[in-house]
Amino acid sequence: MLWFVLGILVTLGGLALFGWLRRNDLRPKWYAWVLFAIGLLNALFIIEASVGSLREDEAGVIAKLVLVGVIVLGLTWGAAWRLTTGRAPSRSAGA
Amino acid sequence: MKKDELQSSGPSQGVSRRTFVKGTLALTALSAAAAAGCAPGSVASAGNTSRFGKPSWVKRVDKYPVEIDDSALTRYDSGNGGFSTAARAWGPDLTAELSRIQQSVTLEGVRNNLPGNDLKARALQHGAACLMYGQPGRLLYSWSAVRPPTDYGVGPWQGSPEEAAQLVKAAALFYGAGSVGIARLDRRWIYSRDGGKDLVFEDVPEPVIEDTRKVIPEKVQYQISLAIPQSFELIALAPTAMSSAATGFGYSLMAFVAGLLAEFIRQLGYVAIPCGNDTGLSVPMAIDAGLGEVGRTGRLITPEWGPNVRLAKVLTDLPMAVDKPIVFGVMDFCRKCKKCAEHCPGDALSLETEPSWEITGVWNQPGKKVWQEDAAKCLKAWRELGTGCSVCVRVCPYTKRAETMLHDVVKGTISTMPTLSSFIAKADDWFGYGVRKDPDAWWRRLGRSFGRDGF
Numbered sequence: 289m290l291w292f293v294l295g296i297l298v299t300l301g302g303l304a305l306f307g308w309l310r311r312n313d314l315r316p317k318w319y320a321w322v323l324f325a326i327g328l329l330n331a332l333f334i335i336e337a338s339v340g341s342l343r344e345d346e347a348g349v350i351a352k353l354v355l356v357g358v359i360v361l362g363l364t365w366g367a368a369w370r371l372t373t374g375r376a377p378s379r380s381a382g383a
Numbered sequence: 384m385k386k387d388e389l390q391s392s393g394p395s396q397g398v399s400r401r402t403f404v405k406g407t408l409a410l411t412a413l414s415a416a417a418a419a420g421c422a423p424g425s426v427a428s429a430g431n432t433s434r435f436g437k438p439s440w441v442k443r444v445d446k447y448p449v450e451i452d453d454s455a456l457t458r459y460d461s462g463n464g465g466f467s468t469a470a471r472a473w474g475p476d477l478t479a480e481l482s483r484i485q486q487s488v489t490l491e492g493v494r495n496n497l498p499g500n501d502l503k504a505r506a507l508q509h510g511a512a513c514l515m516y517g518q519p520g521r522l523l524y525s526w527s528a529v530r531p532p533t534d535y536g537v538g539p540w541q542g543s544p545e546e547a548a549q550l551v552k553a554a555a556l557f558y559g560a561g562s563v564g565i566a567r568l569d570r571r572w573i574y575s576r577d578g579g580k581d582l583v584f585e586d587v588p589e590p591v592i593e594d595t596r597k598v599i600p601e602k603v604q605y606q607i608s609l610a611i612p613q614s615f616e617l618i619a620l621a622p623t624a625m626s627s628a629a630t631g632f633g634y635s636l637m638a639f640v641a642g643l644l645a646e647f648i649r650q651l652g653y654v655a656i657p658c659g660n661d662t663g664l665s666v667p668m669a670i671d672a673g674l675g676e677v678g679r680t681g682r683l684i685t686p687e688w689g690p691n692v693r694l695a696k697v698l699t700d701l702p703m704a705v706d707k708p709i710v711f712g713v714m715d716f717c718r719k720c721k722k723c724a725e726h727c728p729g730d731a732l733s734l735e736t737e738p739s740w741e742i743t744g745v746w747n748q749p750g751k752k753v754w755q756e757d758a759a760k761c762l763k764a765w766r767e768l769g770t771g772c773s774v775c776v777r778v779c780p781y782t783k784r785a786e787t788m789l790h791d792v793v794k795g796t797i798s799t800m801p802t803l804s805s806f807i808a809k810a811d812d813w814f815g816y817g818v819r820k821d822p823d824a825w826w827r828r829l830g831r832s833f834g835r836d837g838f
């Protein structure tokens with residue numbers, strides 16, 4: 289069930305991302321895609337581990353998992369963004 | 384008592400920034416690999432692997448990598464074990480004092496309603512252990528058929544050793560074993576004396592318990608080792624009476640599973656001797672049968688439930704295909720981890736990096752290079768706590784419920800990339816694993832039935 293819901297979310301997110309890239313005429317390099325994919329897989333892994341930790345009665349573990357996950361996500365997606373747009377994510381936030 | 388007193392919150396925290404950065408990088412690589420399904424530890428299911436075979440990071444080996452010196456190793460007299468000899472090491476005064484302490488902490492827990500040691504906790508403990516009181520050779524542990532096998536006129540079951548192994552494993556899992564393995568019976572692990580009786584092998588058709596001897600037929604050349612997972616939720620409450628309920632329930636299940644499996648084999652027309660703690664050394668026998676590796680505690684660490692299992696065995700003359708021992712990096716990880724020894728309230732476990740030949744007392748069987756346990760110190764802690772402790776099981780990084788593939792990935796990494804072991808041991812603390820939980824919360828949550836919350 290978890291993977292089914294995540295699958296739908298990832299598909300919808302992917303479609304939105306492709307649309308946005310086309311509208312802004314952006315063509316990410318292959319290595320930006322690799323970084324993006326690593327970030328995405330990391331996010332899925334952290335979600336799976338957090339749900340599992342809840343079942344294991346290890347709620348305390350979740351906060352730390354999310355912390356590590358957010359750092360990894362920030363690094364990989366931040367780098368992918370920068371490689372694609374040539375700008376740092378923070379400066380482009382309102383663009 | 385040090386680090387893990389009853390009131391302590393558990394493992395110490397503290398990971399340096401360097402370790403954290405190293406770990407974040409490692410986790411990135413691992414999470415990417417895991418989510419892509421190509422991690423070293425990825426298996427079809429994060430749940431019980433035993434029914435589907437072992438995970439990919441478990442290797443089968445011909446020879447188990449523990450050094451044994453056969454010139455020093457002789458069959459062990461169970462009467463030299465800690466339960467019989469610790470009092471000698473303590474001396475009469477300390478022995479009397481420890482009995483008094485045990486009684487007073489037990490009463491104090493019940494009378495003052497201390498969480499985990501109150502009346503309902505003691506009731507849970509004693510209820511759980513009800514079946515364990517079947518003594519060797521009696522009740523479920525009977526050495527002869529409970530129901531005389533019916534004579535169908537076809538003689539004993541016939542089939543190949545592979546078919547026999549398959550039948551036995553299917554039956555063992557059906558009766559409740561978590562995992563099951565088969566090995567040739569290595570007589571070095573059979574006690575020379577047990578329960579005050581000599582254990583001998585003789586050319587007799589049936590096993591028999593006499594007044595002074597227990598006779599095992601020469602034709603009994605196989606052993607089936609059974610791992611019985613314990614409740615993770617209750618072990619997380621160690622060292623209270625509630626964690627003793629987990630071990631007590633494990634003991635009851637041992638009798639149940641071994642007893643039923645032995646009867647199954649007898650009904651096939653063969654000899655079967657179900658054993659709990661009696662008759663032989665469960666840890667090396669389980670290693671031979673490929674159920675796990677030995678850790679710093681001298682206890683079996685399984686790939687599925689870590690050390691959080693009890694072990695039972697059935698000896699038989701039914702010829703079966705045997706399993707090989709397995710390795711998955713445990714001994715190497717234990718060199719770096721040491722969590723059990725650091726948190727042991729009795730200082731009973733070795734903190735040395737390397738295993739040793741040096742025994743700590745008559746309660747160790749000489750001739751094997753392992754981390755030697757000090758049984759007198761362990762039992763002293765049990766008396767002081769008024770329970771069967773289990774802190775070393777609770778804090779072990781291998782003691783994990785398999786609800787997320789995170790643990791599978793970590794165990795796979797330990798097995799395939801030992802250079803990350805130190806980091807993984809520290810990260811286990813940092814994430815907050817192994818911390819003692821609130822005993823009263825256990826009653827509010829209706830846990831999984833049959834104590835199988837990690838199964």
Ligand code: B12
Pocket residue numbers: 449451459461463464465466630637659660661662663664665666667670677680681682683684689690691692693694695732746747748749751753755756757758759761762771772773775776
């Ligand atoms: C007596 C005993 C104790 C006594 C005394 C031990 C002693 N050395 O005298 C005490 C009270 C200390 C004890 C404590 C515990 N025990 Co205990 N114990 C036993 C018992 C009944 C007999 C073992 C024995 O005869 N030891 C005497 C000599 C042989 O000890 P030793 O030389 O030091 O060898 C030890 C290990 O090195 C290993 N071993 C023996 N030979 C060989 C050979 C090789 C090659 C290797 C690698 C290992 C190995 O097994 C021995 C275990 O004591 C066994 C059941 C059984 N029949 O095996 C359970 C057993 C070993 N204990 C068990 C457990 C779980 C515990 C505790 C965690 C208690 C608990 N709450 O559950 C603690 C852990 C202590 C620790 N070191 O970490 C489980 C282990 C399960 C597992 N995962 O492996 C067993 C199998 C009981 C069971 N029903 O499942 N135990």
Ligand code: SF4
Pocket residue numbers: 723726727728729730731732760761762764765771772773774775776
């Ligand atoms: S059971 Fe024994 S060896 Fe394990 S932590 Fe407790 S006192 Fe130490």
Ligand code: SF4
Pocket residue numbers: 678679680716717718720721722723724775778779780781
């Ligand atoms: S706590 Fe660490 S050192 Fe102890 S048995 Fe478990 S892995 Fe080995």
